[in-house]
Amino acid sequence: xxxxxxxxxxxxxxxxxxxxxxxxxxxxxxxxxxxxxxxxxxxxxxxxxxxxxxxxxxxxxxxxxxxxxxxxxxxxxxxxxxxxxxxxxxxxxxxxxxxxxxxxxxxxxxxxxxxxxxxxxxxxxxxxxxxxxxxxxxxxxxxxxxxxxxxxxxxxxxxxxxxxxxxxxxxxxxxxxxxxxxxxxxxxxxxxxxxxxxxxxxxxxxxxxxxxxxxxxxxxxxxxxxxxxxxxxxxxxxxxxxxxxxxxxxxxxxxxxxxxxxxxxxxxxxxxxxxxxxxxxxxxxxxxxxxxxxxxxxxxxxxxxxxxxxxxxxxxxxxxxxxxxxxxxxxxxxxxxxxxxxxxxxxx
Amino acid sequence: xxxxxxxxxxxxxxxxxxxxxxxxxxxxxxxxxxxxxxxxxxxxxxxxxxxxxxxxxxxxxxxxxxxxxxxxxxxxxxxxxxxxxxxxxxxxxxxxxxxxxxxxxxxxxxxxxxxxxxxxxxxxxxxxxxxxxxxxxxxxxxxxxxxxxxxxxxxxxxxxxxxxxxxxxxxxxxxxxxxxxxxxxxxxxxxxxxxxxxxxxxxxxxxxxxxxxxxxxxxxxxxxxxxxxxxxxxxxxxx
Numbered sequence: 271x272x273x274x275x276x277x278x279x280x281x282x283x284x285x286x287x288x289x290x291x292x293x294x295x296x297x298x299x300x301x302x303x304x305x306x307x308x309x310x311x312x313x314x315x316x317x318x319x320x321x322x323x324x325x326x327x328x329x330x331x332x333x334x335x336x337x338x339x340x341x342x343x344x345x346x347x348x349x350x351x352x353x354x355x356x357x358x359x360x361x362x363x364x365x366x367x368x369x370x371x372x373x374x375x376x377x378x379x380x381x382x383x384x385x386x387x388x389x390x391x392x393x394x395x396x397x398x399x400x401x402x403x404x405x406x407x408x409x410x411x412x413x414x415x416x417x418x419x420x421x422x423x424x425x426x427x428x429x430x431x432x433x434x435x436x437x438x439x440x441x442x443x444x445x446x447x448x449x450x451x452x453x454x455x456x457x458x459x460x461x462x463x464x465x466x467x468x469x470x471x472x473x474x475x476x477x478x479x480x481x482x483x484x485x486x487x488x489x490x491x492x493x494x495x496x497x498x499x500x501x502x503x504x505x506x507x508x509x510x511x512x513x514x515x516x517x518x519x520x521x522x523x524x525x526x527x528x529x530x531x532x533x534x535x536x537x538x539x540x541x542x543x544x545x546x547x548x549x550x551x552x553x554x555x556x557x558x559x560x561x562x563x564x565x566x567x568x569x570x571x572x573x574x575x576x577x578x579x580x581x582x583x584x585x586x587x588x589x590x591x592x593x594x595x596x597x598x599x600x601x602x603x604x605x606x607x608x609x610x611x612x613x614x615x616x617x618x
Numbered sequence: 619x620x621x622x623x624x625x626x627x628x629x630x631x632x633x634x635x636x637x638x639x640x641x642x643x644x645x646x647x648x649x650x651x652x653x654x655x656x657x658x659x660x661x662x663x664x665x666x667x668x669x670x671x672x673x674x675x676x677x678x679x680x681x682x683x684x685x686x687x688x689x690x691x692x693x694x695x696x697x698x699x700x701x702x703x704x705x706x707x708x709x710x711x712x713x714x715x716x717x718x719x720x721x722x723x724x725x726x727x728x729x730x731x732x733x734x735x736x737x738x739x740x741x742x743x744x745x746x747x748x749x750x751x752x753x754x755x756x757x758x759x760x761x762x763x764x765x766x767x768x769x770x771x772x773x774x775x776x777x778x779x780x781x782x783x784x785x786x787x788x789x790x791x792x793x794x795x796x797x798x799x800x801x802x803x804x805x806x807x808x809x810x811x812x813x814x815x816x817x818x819x820x821x822x823x824x825x826x827x828x829x830x831x832x833x834x835x836x837x838x839x840x841x842x843x844x845x846x847x848x849x850x851x852x853x854x855x856x857x
């Protein structure tokens with residue numbers, strides 16, 4: 271970041287014209303790419319949002335991984351493992367995309383571990399039954415998709431492209447979650463009750479995923495001007511509710527909101543007031559699992575430090591050997607050696 | 619070859635894959651780097667896929683996985699060993715994936731009833747073995763600490779390696795040859811990783827083929843309790 275700032279300062283004389291080029295590109299719905307000039311605030315706002323998004327994928331593995339060892343059939347176990355693996359993959363795409371803005375993954379992870387960057391508040395809720403895995407797929411992934419599909423047209427190219435890949439997989443996960451709940455809902459009375467209970471607990475937290483109401487959303491206006499965001503929090507939340515109502519009927523489950531009803535005049539569903547006190551408490555770190563989630567993440571990182579150190583030390587030794595070999599051996603041999611370590615970059 | 623004998627072989631191989639897959643699944647959300655979250659889950663999924671094919675040859679995969687008690691499981695004691703630290707997990711992977719790679723290679727070439735499965739699985743297992751080898755090299759020849767941990771892990775699991783070569787009824791293989799090739803392969807990796815090949819016994823009389831006879835170690839019952847509890851709590855339900 272220092273290098274970028276210095277460049278920006280040095281180029282202050284041309285800032286006005288650079289800004290004009292940037293504004294025109296955004297206005298024309300062109301993509302901003304890593305080497306393009308961009309306002310510092312645009313850069314830092316994107317880093318914040320993309321990092322938070324990446325962190326959410328990583329922390330979001332925990333509530334679902336909680337059920338991998340207890341999945342009730344081998345088919346469901348395979349689906350759940352594949353999903354949690356996808357989430358780690360999404361985290362990796364998003365950290366890579368964020369790195370194009372000049373902030374390294376280590377620095378971002380450090381900010382997550384020290385609480386200076388956030389992750390989605392939804393993952394601070396516990397998964398108490400198997401049905402929660404289905405409710406997360408249907409509602410949480412559903413809300414995420416509603417939020418993320420417009421991001422496929424986000425003004426920043428690397429983020430938009432990451433979202434295209436991620437949204438495809440998320441849609442798949444959502445359908446699987448829905449199918450899991452449907453199986454439970456049509457199963458034994460105990461399974462049906464389990465599904466209903468999970469929906470009762472995950473409905474409101476899912477609505478909170480769209481963030482605070484428009485008049486309390488700190489970053490919204492600027493993000494919309496920059497076309498990072500395309501729709502307001504409340505618009506997206508309404509879109510999600512309208513879709514979910516029909517899906518709940520399909521499942522044979524109810525949504526836990528007595529005020530939920532179709533409003534002919536608006537052409538939308540009206541719904542009850544979100545408990546914003548709870549929302550802000552969870553955001554401040556006082557949700558049911560905030561402490562547990564971050565502690566597990568920190569512990570995995572700290573307990574893995576010796577492994578990462580080993581990989582780095584080994585890579586250094588290999589490089590030294592490799593260089594020594596290169597001085598005496600033809601290049602062909604060096605290429606063969608490199609090809610033997612296709613995953614070498616993974617932990618370098 | 620009778621149907622009973624064939625079932626015994628399918629259960630032995632299927633249980634190995636099922637149980638190791640479960641152990642690897644316990645790593646989700648705990649791995650030292652994100653790339654390993656992906657890699658370990660990937661291996662776990664491959665193994666679970668193999669287990670499902672193998673168990674389905676014997677009966678209903680879920681009945682077999684969720685309704686047998688520990689004395690009826692036929693997996694090696696090696697694969698049920700707790701994850702321990704990352705070095706323990708890697709040592710277990712190295713020992714087992716080398717074995718599985720050789721075994722499936724033979725079965726794929728053998729023209730027997732497991733040919734089709736083995737031909738597909740051997741490609742997956744080649745990746746697992748490579749992954750374990752790369753990490754054994756990194757940890758063994760990494761830092762002083764990683765070297766020590768990897769050496770201890772190799773030693774701690776060594777005594778479970780002998781049972782891999784107890785003949786499984788229904789698998790007509792040259793087990794002595796398999797063992798010799800396994801030893802050569804593992805020795806080569808450990809040497810390159812600057813590690814010492816453990817000297818302890820690989821098969822105490824107490825442990826010879828124990829897992830294959832349904833005699834397991836203590837942690838296995840607890841693992842099954844966790845794996846099976848939900849399925850058992852809802853008899854007859856579909857999921």
